[in-house]
Every structure is written in C-alpha cells, then in structure tokens.
Amino acid sequence: xxxxxxxxxxxxxxxxxxRAVLEAQPDIEVVGEAADGASVIPLVRQLRxxxxxxxxxxxLLDGIEATRxxxxxxxxxxxxxxxxxxxxxxxxxxxxxAGADGFLLKRARPSEIVHAVxxxxxxxxxxxxxxxxxLAAEYxxxxxxxxLQRAALTEREEAVLRLMARGLTNVEIAAELIIGTETVxxxxxxxxxxxxxxxRTQAVITAYESGFVSPA
Numbered sequence: 001x002x003x004x005x006x007x008x009x010x011x012x013x014x015x016x017x018x019r020a021v022l023e024a025q026p027d028i029e030v031v032g033e034a035a036d037g038a039s040v041i042p043l044v045r046q047l048r049x050x051x052x053x054x055x056x057x058x059x060l061l062d063g064i065e066a067t068r069x070x071x072x073x074x075x076x077x078x079x080x081x082x083x084x085x086x087x088x089x090x091x092x093x094x095x096x097x098a099g100a101d102g103f104l105l106k107r108a109r110p111s112e113i114v115h116a117v118x119x120x121x122x123x124x125x126x127x128x129x130x131x132x133x134x135l136a137a138e139y140x141x142x143x144x145x146x147x148l149q150r151a152a153l154t155e156r157e158e159a160v161l162r163l164m165a166r167g168l169t170n171v172e173i174a175a176e177l178i179i180g181t182e183t184v185x186x187x188x189x190x191x192x193x194x195x196x197x198x199x200r201t202q203a204v205i206t207a208y209e210s211g212f213v214s215p216a
Contacts, residue, residue, distance in 0.1 A: 002026070002027050002028055002029040003027060003028045003029070003050045003051060003117060003118065003121040004028075004029050004030075004031045004047070004048070004049045004050045004051070005022055005028060005029065005030050005031065005049055005050065005051045005052070005053055005117060006030075006031060006032045006033070006034065006040070006043055006044065006047060006049040006051070006052045006053070006078070007019060007030060007032070007033045007034070007053050008033070008034045008035075008036070008037060008039070008040055008052060008053065008054040008055060008058075008063075008066070009035070009053075009054070009055040009058070009083060010035050010036055010055060010058045010059060011055070012035075014055070014083070014106060015033050015035075018030075018053060018083075018113065019033070021110045021113050021114065022113065022114065022117060024110075025114055027118075028114065028117060028118075031047045031049055032046075032047045032049070035058075036058050036059060036060045036061060037054065037058050037060065037061035037062055037063060037065060037066030037069075038060045038061040038066075040052065040054070040061075040066045040069070040070055041066075041069055041070060041073060041074065044070055044074055044077070044078060045074060048078075049078050050078055050079065050121050051078055051079045051080075051081055051117055051120055051121050052070070052078050052079070052080050052081065053081045053083050053104065053117065054066060054067070054080060054081070054082055054083060054100075055082075055083050055084070056082050056083070056084045056091045056092055056095050056103075057084075057085075057091060062091065063082050063083075063091070063095050063100070064091060064094050064095045064098050065098075067080050067082070067095055067098045067099050067100050068098045068099065071098075071099045071198075079101045079102075079120045079121055079123070080095075080099065080100040080101055080120075081100070081101060081102050081103065081104055081116060081117065081120045082095045082096070082100045082102070082103040082104070083103070083104050083105075083106055084103055084104070084105060084106065085105070085106050085107075090135060093135040096201055096205060097205060099198060099199075099202070100201065101120045101123075101199060101200075101201050102116060102119070102120050102201060104116045119169070123199065123200065134215045141209055144205075144206050144209035144210040145209075145210040145211065147195055147196065147206055147210065148195070148206060148207070148210040148212050150194075151191075151194035151195050152194070153191065153194060156177075156187060157187050157190060157191050157194075158212075159177060160173055160177070160184060160187040160188060160191060161191055161203065161204075161207050161212070161213075162207070162212075162213055163176055163177070164188070164191075164200055164203065164204055164207075165204045165207045165208065165213040170184045170185055170188065188200065191203055
C-alpha cells in the first residue's frame with residue numbers, strides 16, 4: 001500500500017511542487033490538499049492520510065494549532081510533517097512540542113522531501129538541525145528534567161535515546177550499538193513508555209529540554 005499524504009499550505013505553488021515531487025514516487029500518493037489549517041480535521045477524517053505535510057505559518061489556523069487540534073480530536077491521527085521556510089523558526093519548534101513528528105524545509109531537494117515523508121510514515125525521527133537543537137536547549141525546564149529523572153532509564157536506554165536525538169534510525173542505532181534492530185525497537189518502546197512520550201520526536205524534545213543531550 002502506498003504512503004498517503006495530505007498537503008496543507010496556503011501557497012498553491014508550494015502544494016503543486018510537493019505534489020509533483022511526491023507523486024513521482026510509486027510508493028507515495030497525494031490524496032488531498034488544503035489551503036489552511038482550519039480545513040485539516042475534516043479532510044483527515046474523510047481521507048485518512050498516513051502523513052499530513054503542513055505549513056507552519058498560515059492565515060486562519062497555523063500549523064501549531066492545527067497539529068494540536070488533529071492530535072486532540074482525531075482517533076489514530078496521522079503523522080504530521082511540518083513544512084517551513086526557516087529552520088530556526090520558533091514556530092517550528094512549537095509545532096514539534098505540540099506533537100508534530102518532524103519538519104521539512106521548503107527549499108529541500110526532491111530526494112530529501114521523499115525521504116522525510118517515508119521516514120515520518122515509518123515512525124522514525126527526523127534529524128533536528130543545530131538551530132532547532134539550540135531552541136530546544138533554550139526551553140530547558142524543570143518538568144522535562146523531572147520526567148527524565150522519573151523515567152530511570154537503563155544505561156542502554158540512555159545510549160539509545162542519545163542516538164535518537166542525533167536523528168539515527170533504528171537500523172543505524174543497531175549498527176552503532178552492535179545490537180539487533182528488534183532489540184532497538186524494544187528499547188525505543190520502553191523509552192517512550194517511561195517518558196510518557198507520544199512518539200520519538202517528543203522523547204527527543206524531552207532529552208534536549210532536560211539537558212540530558214547537549215545541542216552542540
């Protein structure tokens with residue numbers, strides 16, 4: 001089955017460009033488009049996309065609030081990939097904190113766009129660039145530190161979380177630690193459960209905000 005994608009951006013040219021790139025792939029299908037975040041929930045319920053590629057800045061309802069709304073009101077919500085112009089945009093970080101699964105720069109190469117959609121659909125985390133890691137560190141807070149302390153991660157789980165924060169996939173983590181991919185998956189599941197994180201992105205945000213991982 002192809003990965004189904006809903007495109008949400010107030011710029012028709014951006015939507016057209018993303019559609020052209022994604023529909024050139026045999027395993028990806030664009031099932032719909034929207035010009036504003038306010039249209040996302042009914043379209044998600046109707047089309048049931050695997051991934052929503054959503055602009056972070058839109059006139060009526062921005063990507064942050066649309067992300068919150070989808071995760072709050074839709075059963076089995078899709079993965080959300082925030083699409084942005086600037087990688088150091090605080091809106092991007094707020095969208096990730098709200099529950100988005102990753103982000104994509106509008107100037108990304110076609111191969112990067114396709115890779116990002118596939119990666120998010122598979123539940124893997126995207127690499128946060130230096131600018132976003134720095135924003136995460138600035139948001140350091142006692143709540144994140146307390147959550148990490150309560151989690152009482154094992155030494156191996158801590159190692160996996162550090163590699164997750166670097167943006168490594170399960171296969172790459174397995175190669176780095178010389179363990180099986182299924183073992184990595186088990187560690188990731190345990191980390192999410194202990195941190196009370198919805199997904200890998202939320203776990204990585206906690207790692208940065210708590211100071212467990214340095215943005216350097």
